Amino acid sequence: MFQCVFSSSVLQPHSTSCLFKHLFHHSATPASQKQPEPIYSKKTEIQRQTVRAPFAKLFIFSALQVARQLLLQQQQQQQVSGLKSPKRNDKQPALQVPVSVAMMTPQVITPQQMQQILQQQVLSPQQLQVLLQQQQALMLQQQLQEFYKKQQEQLQLQLLQQQHAGKQPKEQQQVATQQLAFQQQLLQMQQLQQQHLLSLQRQGLLTIQPGQPALPLQPLAQGMIPTELQQLWKEVTSAHTAEETTGNNHSSLDLTTTCVSSSAPSKTSLIMNPHASTNGQLSVHTPKRESLSHEEHPHSHPLYGHGVCKWPGCEAVCEDFQSFLKHLNSEHALDDRSTAQCRVQMQVVQQLELQLAKDKERLQAMMTHLHVKSTEPKAAPQPLNLVSSVTLSKSASEASPQSLPHTPTTPTAPLTPVTQGPSVITTTSMHTVGPIRRRYSDKYNVPISSADIAQNQEFYKNAEVRPPFTYASLIRQAILESPEKQLTLNEIYNWFTRMFAYFRRNAATWKNAVRHNLSLHKCFVRVENVKGAVWTVDEVEFQKRRPQKISGNPSLIKNMQSSHAYCTPLNAALQASMAENSIPLYTTASMGNPTLGNLASAIREELNGAMEHTNSNESDSSPGRSPMQAVHPVHVKEEPLDPEEAEGPLSLVTTANHSPDFDHDRDYEDEPVNEDME
DNA sequence: TGGCGGCTAAACAAGG
DNA sequence: ACCTTGTTTAGCCGCC
Numbered sequence: 001m002f003q004c005v006f007s008s009s010v011l012q013p014h015s016t017s018c019l020f021k022h023l024f025h026h027s028a029t030p031a032s033q034k035q036p037e038p039i040y041s042k043k044t045e046i047q048r049q050t051v052r053a054p055f056a057k058l059f060i061f062s063a064l065q066v067a068r069q070l071l072l073q074q075q076q077q078q079q080v081s082g083l084k085s086p087k088r089n090d091k092q093p094a095l096q097v098p099v100s101v102a103m104m105t106p107q108v109i110t111p112q113q114m115q116q117i118l119q120q121q122v123l124s125p126q127q128l129q130v131l132l133q134q135q136q137a138l139m140l141q142q143q144l145q146e147f148y149k150k151q152q153e154q155l156q157l158q159l160l161q162q163q164h165a166g167k168q169p170k171e172q173q174q175v176a177t178q179q180l181a182f183q184q185q186l187l188q189m190q191q192l193q194q195q196h197l198l199s200l201q202r203q204g205l206l207t208i209q210p211g212q213p214a215l216p217l218q219p220l221a222q223g224m225i226p227t228e229l230q231q232l233w234k235e236v237t238s239a240h241t242a243e244e245t246t247g248n249n250h251s252s253l254d255l256t257t258t259c260v261s262s263s264a265p266s267k268t269s270l271i272m273n274p275h276a277s278t279n280g281q282l283s284v285h286t287p288k289r290e291s292l293s294h295e296e297h298p299h300s301h302p303l304y305g306h307g308v309c310k311w312p313g314c315e316a317v318c319e320d321f322q323s324f325l326k327h328l329n330s331e332h333a334l335d336d337r338s339t340a341q342c343r344v345q346m347q348v349v350q351q352l353e354l355q356l357a358k359d360k361e362r363l364q365a366m367m368t369h370l371h372v373k374s375t376e377p378k379a380a381p382q383p384l385n386l387v388s389s390v391t392l393s394k395s396a397s398e399a400s401p402q403s404l405p406h407t408p409t410t411p412t413a414p415l416t417p418v419t420q421g422p423s424v425i426t427t428t429s430m431h432t433v434g435p436i437r438r439r440y441s442d443k444y445n446v447p448i449s450s451a452d453i454a455q456n457q458e459f460y461k462n463a464e465v466r467p468p469f470t471y472a473s474l475i476r477q478a479i480l481e482s483p484e485k486q487l488t489l490n491e492i493y494n495w496f497t498r499m500f501a502y503f504r505r506n507a508a509t510w511k512n513a514v515r516h517n518l519s520l521h522k523c524f525v526r527v528e529n530v531k532g533a534v535w536t537v538d539e540v541e542f543q544k545r546r547p548q549k550i551s552g553n554p555s556l557i558k559n560m561q562s563s564h565a566y567c568t569p570l571n572a573a574l575q576a577s578m579a580e581n582s583i584p585l586y587t588t589a590s591m592g593n594p595t596l597g598n599l600a601s602a603i604r605e606e607l608n609g610a611m612e613h614t615n616s617n618e619s620d621s622s623p624g625r626s627p628m629q630a631v632h633p634v635h636v637k638e639e640p641l642d643p644e645e646a647e648g649p650l651s652l653v654t655t656a657n658h659s660p661d662f663d664h665d666r667d668y669e670d671e672p673v674n675e676d677m678e
Numbered sequence: 679t680g681g682c683g684g685c686t687a688a689a690c691a692a693g694g
Numbered sequence: 695a696c697c698t699t700g701t702t703t704a705g706c707c708g709c710c
Contacts, residue, residue: 470684489699513685519701526700533699545683 464501471517479537486534
């Protein structure tokens with residue numbers, strides 16, 4: 001079956017013509033008229049404004065540029081972070097030059113790294129999803145552009161043939177139809193991009209400066225006739241091509257000057273260049289000049305621009321480059337925070353890469369289905385080398401972040417010196433063979449808070465990322481969420497699979513672990529019921545095993561309170577406990593979702609226990625543990641748990657395949673679902 | 679270095 | 695015979 005991936009379509013056209021009809025259905029008909037998709041219903045006033053085609057074209061182009069720049073900036077920042085050496089930056093300016101185009105290829109970051117990053121989960125999954133959506137739209141658009149070019153060439157060829165031979169009108173018509181269909185796919189995708197950008201804007205991830213004219217975000221297809229679309233497409237592509245052929249292509253963008261800090265993903269800002277908008281026409285700040293200046297300017301640095309430090313979440317003002325270097329070495333030296341931030345950056349980038357791989361595969365499948373030659377034949381059955389390696393490498397075959405390599409997860413595992421370049425936290429050090437399991441340093445587990453899991457509920461539902469909680473915590477949560485505070489074993493299983501995509505795999509493993517935990521921990525009490533046995537939670541026992549470690553370390557708490565944006569989870573832990581005292585910091589995410597709310601509150605409660613101990617300076621006799629060991633350390637394991645895991649494409653984030661309207665009644669227990677095989 | 683918490687794997691038993 | 699449920703043991707890892 002060929003399920004349309006556009007616009008959340010559920011139609012499954014099984015033939016080319018059917019697909020085209022299907023695509024027409026989506027593209028030619030404004031979604032707002034046909035299917036009131038949520039994304040349209042959320043349109044802002046800006047979106048609703050009438051759009052003129054050239055205006056919209058410019059915006060699309062601009063949006064593409066900005067999105068691309070964001071990605072590249074992320075890559076650059078990650079690279080620079082990885083390269084950074086606290087002592088040498090000022091002495092070896094050559095090493096500060098942004099990475100080359102080649103270095104920004106997906107191969108730079110390995111799947112293992114991605115998994116590792118994912119498992120550390122320093123970054124908010126929501127933020128990741130936003131970035132992924134951006135990237136997805138962007139890359140698909142690029143693919144379609146390439147394809148469309150080919151289609152156009154083909155069409156012209158056939159037109160010529162027809163002029164000479166005066167026949168084959170049917171075939172020509174078909175090609176034209178194909179062309180139009182893909183054109184409309186492209187347009188729809190562009191709409192998606194706009195929506196993503198708007199979404200970012202709504203979430204505060206994208207900043208549009210006040211003076212900026214209202215953006216024309218009306219879906220392009222609306223009110224446009226095919227010829228207009230075609231013309232628009234031509235203009236867009238020609239502009240795009242022209243831009244790329246003028247010396248520096250996009251890969252050489254100097255992001256330090258175009259985009260303002262991407263900082264923490266939550267603060268990711270796409271700031272449209274205000275002085276680029278003239279007469280209401282928005283254009284993107286072309287990076288060309290900056291790129292040139294970057295080359296000419298020895299003091300350029302991917303982490304420095306506009307007198308501001310671009311280190312994620314920093315934005316410290318630095319008068320000149322020297323002061324910036326000083327700042328870089330002093331504020332962003334090799335320490336826990338910098339290491340974590342670097343990993344976050346890698347996480348962002350690699351997530352984007354993975355999503356790109358998936359979308360490429362999807363595009364390839366589309367093309368294959370339509371019997372169209374691909375512009376990237378190699379992308380065919382396997383998404384990308386990047387992904388293939390995940391799929392085929394036995395050591396990395398576990399899609400989950402479990403198969404995480406050795407990385408500097410603690411300060412004692414310092415970043416590789418600059419001289420080793422991108423090998424920092426890269427594959428070379430990660431392909432350790434053997435049953436290596438590594439837990440993350442508590443320092444980095446600490447940040448994962450209940451609030452995070454509450455906030456990112458959808459993420460855990462959809463992404464196969466291991467939840468950073470112990471089995472015991474999760475079991476308890478499942479039980480407490482139940483109306484009667486008791487669950488059968490099977491119901492606990494179902495809760496796991498329902499709430500966490502991760503637990504839709506390796507059922508035998510984690511179910512065994514669940515049973516093991518139920519039996520092992522005193523806090524879980526088995527109660528004989530009429531129908532059988534149910535499990536309940538003995539809160540007293542659970543409190544006994546509650547982590548205490550934080551109580552003895554006030555400085556840590558202080559750090560938590562003042563920690564950096566990337567360490568917000570740390571704050572979140574604290575805030576979670578505050579929330580317990582009727583400060584509803586994290587209740588918004590759970591509003592309208594009682595389950596989520598319960599999850600948040602219960603785990604928050606768990607965390608709060610540690611904080612209570614902290615505040616009261618009470619110390620009981622129970623063995624001390626980090627409060628975040630409740631938010632447990634995630635194991636790193638490099639050997640596959642299940643041989644089946646080595647088969648089929650793996651995905652860390654399966655947002656595209658997991659419906660938001662996840663069927664909660666679906667039973668995953670016996671059949672580890674490989675979503676990618678569907 | 680040893681204790682501890684946590685996870686995984688596995689063996690085993692009982693019951694349906 | 696097979697599956698589910700529940701218990702127990704062992705080994706490993708990371709942290710302290």
